[in-house]
Amino acid sequence: MNFDFSDDQKQLRDQARKFLAEKCPPKAVRTVLDGKEPYDRELWKGLAEMGFLGVAIPEAYGGAGAGHLELCVISEEMGRALAPVPFSSTVYLAAEAILLAGSEAQKQKWLPAIAAGEAIGTLALFEGKGNPSPQGVKLSAVGGSLNGVKKPVPDGAIADFAIVAARTGPGERETDIGLFLVDLKAGGVEAKTLTNLDPSRGQAELTFKNCKAEPLGAAKQDWAILTQVLDRAAVLMAFEQVGGADRALEMGRDYALDRIAFGRPIGSFQAVKHLLADMYVSATLARSNCYYGAWALSTNASELPEAAAAARISATQAFQHCAKNNIQVHGGMGFTWEFDCHMYYRRANATALGLGSLSYWEDQLIDRMRKKNAA
Amino acid sequence: MNFDDTAQEAAFRTEAKAWIAANAPKQYEEELRKSSLGRSGLKGANILEVAKAWQKKKADAGWACLHWPKEYGGRGASPIERVIWQQEEGAFGKLSGLFIIGHGMCGPTMMAYAGEDQKRHYLPPLASGEKVWCQLFSEPAGGSDVAGLRTRAEKHGENWIINGQKIWTSGAHYSDHGILLTRTDPNVPKHKGLTMFFLDMKSPGVEVRPIKQASGQSDFNEVYFTDVKIPDSQRLGEVNDGWNVSLTTLMNERMSIGAGVSTGVPELFEFCSQLMLEDGLAIEDRGVRSRLAHWAVKASGLKYTSMRAISALSKGERPGPENSIGKLVAGSMVQDVAMYALDLQGAAGVLSGPEDAEATGKFQAMLLRAPGTRVEGGTDEIMRNIIAERVLGLPGDIRVDKDVPFNKIPTRGRA
Numbered sequence: 041m042n043f044d045f046s047d048d049q050k051q052l053r054d055q056a057r058k059f060l061a062e063k064c065p066p067k068a069v070r071t072v073l074d075g076k077e078p079y080d081r082e083l084w085k086g087l088a089e090m091g092f093l094g095v096a097i098p099e100a101y102g103g104a105g106a107g108h109l110e111l112c113v114i115s116e117e118m119g120r121a122l123a124p125v126p127f128s129s130t131v132y133l134a135a136e137a138i139l140l141a142g143s144e145a146q147k148q149k150w151l152p153a154i155a156a157g158e159a160i161g162t163l164a165l166f167e168g169k170g171n172p173s174p175q176g177v178k179l180s181a182v183g184g185s186l187n188g189v190k191k192p193v194p195d196g197a198i199a200d201f202a203i204v205a206a207r208t209g210p211g212e213r214e215t216d217i218g219l220f221l222v223d224l225k226a227g228g229v230e231a232k233t234l235t236n237l238d239p240s241r242g243q244a245e246l247t248f249k250n251c252k253a254e255p256l257g258a259a260k261q262d263w264a265i266l267t268q269v270l271d272r273a274a275v276l277m278a279f280e281q282v283g284g285a286d287r288a289l290e291m292g293r294d295y296a297l298d299r300i301a302f303g304r305p306i307g308s309f310q311a312v313k314h315l316l317a318d319m320y321v322s323a324t325l326a327r328s329n330c331y332y333g334a335w336a337l338s339t340n341a342s343e344l345p346e347a348a349a350a351a352r353i354s355a356t357q358a359f360q361h362c363a364k365n366n367i368q369v370h371g372g373m374g375f376t377w378e379f380d381c382h383m384y385y386r387r388a389n390a391t392a393l394g395l396g397s398l399s400y401w402e403d404q405l406i407d408r409m410r411k412k413n414a415a
Numbered sequence: 416m417n418f419d420d421t422a423q424e425a426a427f428r429t430e431a432k433a434w435i436a437a438n439a440p441k442q443y444e445e446e447l448r449k450s451s452l453g454r455s456g457l458k459g460a461n462i463l464e465v466a467k468a469w470q471k472k473k474a475d476a477g478w479a480c481l482h483w484p485k486e487y488g489g490r491g492a493s494p495i496e497r498v499i500w501q502q503e504e505g506a507f508g509k510l511s512g513l514f515i516i517g518h519g520m521c522g523p524t525m526m527a528y529a530g531e532d533q534k535r536h537y538l539p540p541l542a543s544g545e546k547v548w549c550q551l552f553s554e555p556a557g558g559s560d561v562a563g564l565r566t567r568a569e570k571h572g573e574n575w576i577i578n579g580q581k582i583w584t585s586g587a588h589y590s591d592h593g594i595l596l597t598r599t600d601p602n603v604p605k606h607k608g609l610t611m612f613f614l615d616m617k618s619p620g621v622e623v624r625p626i627k628q629a630s631g632q633s634d635f636n637e638v639y640f641t642d643v644k645i646p647d648s649q650r651l652g653e654v655n656d657g658w659n660v661s662l663t664t665l666m667n668e669r670m671s672i673g674a675g676v677s678t679g680v681p682e683l684f685e686f687c688s689q690l691m692l693e694d695g696l697a698i699e700d701r702g703v704r705s706r707l708a709h710w711a712v713k714a715s716g717l718k719y720t721s722m723r724a725i726s727a728l729s730k731g732e733r734p735g736p737e738n739s740i741g742k743l744v745a746g747s748m749v750q751d752v753a754m755y756a757l758d759l760q761g762a763a764g765v766l767s768g769p770e771d772a773e774a775t776g777k778f779q780a781m782l783l784r785a786p787g788t789r790v791e792g793g794t795d796e797i798m799r800n801i802i803a804e805r806v807l808g809l810p811g812d813i814r815v816d817k818d819v820p821f822n823k824i825p826t827r828g829r830a
Contacts (some may be wrong), residue, residue: 041418041495043719043726109416293807308810310796313803320802321744324737325716332719335416354712399701402708406698409684409711 043331045113052106053113059090060121066380072124073240073383078198078233084125084157093131094155097139102152108272108338112279112330119280119359120287122387124240126160126195128280128394132273133194134161137203137219140272141257141265146221150201162199163269164190164222164246171400172270174217174263179248181206181218184255186228186248194394196244197233199224203256204248205266214263220253228252238390240383271348274395275333278348278355281391282330285323285355288362288384292316292369299371312369319362326351326358346412349405356392356401363388418722420499424729427496431503434476439507440469447506451777452677452749453630453784455512463589466510470544480518480542487526487534488542494728516585517541517548521594524664525613528651537592537613549590549616551581551638552661556826558583558790559797561596562605562658563816563824566640568597568612575612575650577620577643583791587623587636590616594664595645596657601822608821609657614645630783676745677788679752679781680714683707686756686774697759706755713748717741736806742788743798750785753778 045053063086071077087093096111097103104110111131118127135154138146138161153159167190170176179188186206193202202222209216222229228251236243255261293316296307306312333351336344363384367374374381392398420428443465446457456462473479474488481497483489492500501508511518522541525534540546557564566579577597587593593616600608616623620643625633652660687707690697697703721741724734756778757764766772767779789795803809816824 041420041424041722041726041729043416043418043722044730045416289807293809296809304813305810307803308813310800310812313807313809314796314799316807316809317799317802320807321740324720324740325713325744328716328719328723328737329712331416331723332715335418338416349708350712350715353708354716357712399705402705403701405708405711406704410688410698413684413688 043335045109045334049109049113052110053117056090056092056114056117057120059086060117060123064121064123066122066383069122069124069240069380069383075239078242079126079195080124083123087123087125087127088155088157091155093127093157094151096131097135097151097155101147102155104155108276109334111276112334112337115276115279116283119283119387119391122240122284122383126162126198126241128241128273128277129162129195129199130154130160132276133163133269134199134201134203136272136276137163137256137265137269138221140268141219141261142221143256143258146254146256150221153200159200160195160198162193162195162202164193164196164202164204165266166190166192171396172266174214175212177205177207177217179204179206181208181220181253184253186220186222186251186253189245189247191245192234192236192243193246195242196246197231197242201225202246203269204253205263206253208260217263217266219256219261219265221256222248222251222253226252236390238386240387241390267345270395271345272337274348274352274401275330275337275344277391277395278326278330278333278351281355281359281388282323282326284384284387284391285319285326285358285362288359288366288381288388289316289319289323291381291384292319292362292366295370306369315365315369319365322354322358322361326354329354343412346405346408349401349408352395352401353398353405356398359384359388360392421729424495424499427492428499428503431478431500434478435503435507438472438476439504440465443510444506447509450509451682451781452679452788453632453780453782454777455509462510463513466513467544469507469510470514474539474543479544480522483522483526483538483542487522488539495725498725498728513547513586513589514544516550517546517590520550520664521548521592521613524594524611524651524660527663528611528660529613530648533648541592546591547586547589549584549587549593550664551584551587551593551595552664553583554580555582559794561661562609564596564598564609566595566597567601568599568610568645570599570647573647575645575647577612577614577640577645579640581638581640582626582635584623584636584638585634587616587638588625592616593638594651596661598821599657600655602820603655604818605816605821605824606658608655609661610654611651611657611660612645612649613651614643614649618643618645620644629786630780632784676717676741677749678710678714678717678745679749679756679778680710682774682777682781683710683752683756686778687759690759690773692759703759710748710752713744717744736802739798739802739806742792743795743802746785746789746795749781749788753782753785757782 063083068080091104092114094103095106096108099105138150167178201224204220204222206218206220208218230247232245234243234245296312297305299306329351333347336347367381370381373379477490480489481492481500485491552561554564568575568577595612597610598608599610620641622639624637626635627633687697687703720737724738727734760773767776769775804811
């Protein structure tokens with residue numbers, strides 16, 4: 041049994057950590073957080089040069105052709121550094137959707153551009169409140185023309201293209217929904233930046249008015265593909281969340297060792313030690329669930345739906361838990377804008393919602409476990 | 416990343432599987448598989464006899480205490496082979512519960528500190544289950560703070576005379592031998608005046624009294640020592656170095672990787688899949704699903720944490736510290752799971768008899784046994800201290816009694 045990343049993959053993780061420590065210090069995150077830039081362009085360029093954007097894209101489409109385990113270790117580091125770039129929307133959602141269901145022409149056009157850092161992509165799924173479901177999609181697709189409003193769309197204001205879920209039939213069936221690929225720079229779409237919990241990653245409203253769209257893939261793709269895209273993105277996002285959780289735990293641990301109160305380091309008080317021990321427990325459970333998700337993703341295992349849901353739930357809980365208790369360990373200073381704690385708290389709570397909230401994934405997990413038990 | 420055996424591991428697994436298929440007491444398999452926390456006996460059979468017979472059979476064929484050297488009754492197997500054996504032994508492994516203390520703690524301590532003749536004499540029958548061992552550490556005044564123990568050992572010629580009381584001794588009532596931690600010098604700080612021995616539990620002056628637990632069952636005992644004589648040749652380690660000897664024992668307690676912890680999650684999932692509520696199956700209820708999912712990911716997190724440790728073993732590496740979370744997570748989870756299963760039963764949840772209770776009362780039994788799991792082998796609080804100190808590197812607790820002679824330490828709080 042070798043339920044671990046290989047030495048090469050671990051080396052890649054170290055390389056990514058070193059790169060991000062240099063190119064993406066908290067100061068760089070704050071530039072975007074403070075609204076001075078919509079995203080960190082220099083970092084994005086650097087990620088492309090390192091080959092990180094196309095790590096799981098086949099060489100035939102301009103990528104590194106490594107694989108999803110390699111992408112997982114990079115995702116973890118992106119989460120640890122709170123990288124203020126459209127990585128998850130471009131790589132986990134748009135690229136995965138195209139890889140999974142795109143036509144040859146779409147792959148040729150968009151994947152090399154993603155790998156080179158020349159195209160930012162996203163998934164336009166949500167229309168206001170609610171979790172992923174065919175019923176929630178109202179935006180209409182008639183005769184290759186889209187009409188409707190999507191929000192929130194991650195990185196929607198800076199994206200060059202979007203995979204759009206649109207209504208092609210009247211009902212609640214999976215086949216009543218179609219997936220379209222839209223060049224957002226070609227007109228027919230208006231983008232508006234929305235204020236959100238975590239300004240280090242943008243959210244937008246996209247309004248489609250008689251917008252020309254091509255179907256994703258040669259055959260008509262429906263909700264079933266979207267479910268697969270979300271599962272794959274859930275595993276990758278879970279690695280980001282685990283990276284963030286680990287960093288928040290470290291920050292809390294370091295502060296507890298340095299901060300003196302009542303004449304001793306606060307990390308010597310059991311109340312604080314136990315808070316941190318519990319953070320370690322949730323981060324460890326999440327990491328182990330994520331490894332299982334990584335295995336399922338990289339081998340296209342039939343266990344992927346269940347593994348993805350478990351990784352998503354566990355990592356969401358761990359990041360939220362570690363981020364909120366990191367502030368608690370820091371006390372008053374943790375509640376200042378100056379300390380970095382709130383950036384992790386914001387990211388933890390924003391990533392908890394982006395692919396569907398906890399209750400959605402809990403529901404998915406139970407359905408999938410039942411299916412497996414019945415089989 | 417994969418879950419595959421190496422060629423060598425696969426060969427070992429095949430051999431183990433075949434032997435188990437041909438030799439295991441299959442008539443008990445179903446019952447053992449279904450047993451859950453608080454429900455560990457066998458109906459119509461004495462579990463001690465069944466367990467001893469299975470252990471003896473394994474020992475005769477070279478499948479007992481796999482990781483022990485052959486000359487002491489083991490197989491000289493690698494850590495990963497031991498894990499593979501446990502996986503293949505499956506439900507029959509539950510029969511080893513009676514030997515866990517002896518095999519996991521007493522044996523390794525004897526191996527580290529007993530004389531060669533003693534090892535060859537005592538270890539093989541311990542491995543084969545013919546002799547059962549217990550561990551006599553905890554006392555009424557020394558649980559988490561085990562170094563606060565008061566049982567005295569005084570040297571008289573070539574013998575030591577023991578007087579005092581131990582508590583929470585698992586299986587003392589059917590044990591043949593035990594390892595015993597005593598105080599030999601009360602005039603020095605508590606950790607520096609302890610000495611370890613092993614003894615025959617049938618020695619004159621040893622009296623075992625079962626404790627009736629809060630659950631109503633009796634798995635543990637109090638053991639009283641009145642002028643019990645132990646020859647100096649049965650001392651383990653140096654005089655007053657017993658604390659270091661006990662660390663060997665306790666280290667082994669926490670190294671038991673792959674030994675499945677009871678989470679109650681599979682039982683709850685099965686129960687919710689069958690239970691009808693007013694408006695349908697429990698598992699179709701949104702609230703139920705949320706709770707189930709919450710626990711299911713903890714259980715899978717534990718499972719894959721253990722897989723990570725096994726992978727380290729497979730590569731010949733020492734597992735990381737992540738395995739230390741197992742007992743802490745499972746202990747409180749099984750308690751919460753049991754309470755929730757009863758909540759779903761409504762008023763009838765109060766019934767605990769196998770005939771009248773839902774699911775034959777397994778969740779009621781689980782509920783009543785669960786508080787013990789959060790205390791035994793290190794309380795939740797001690798486990799959190801261990802994680803905080805050894806994994807996260809936080810400072811140890813301030814120990815006000817560290818440099819105080821043992822006999823000057825206060826013995827009660829409010830006067």
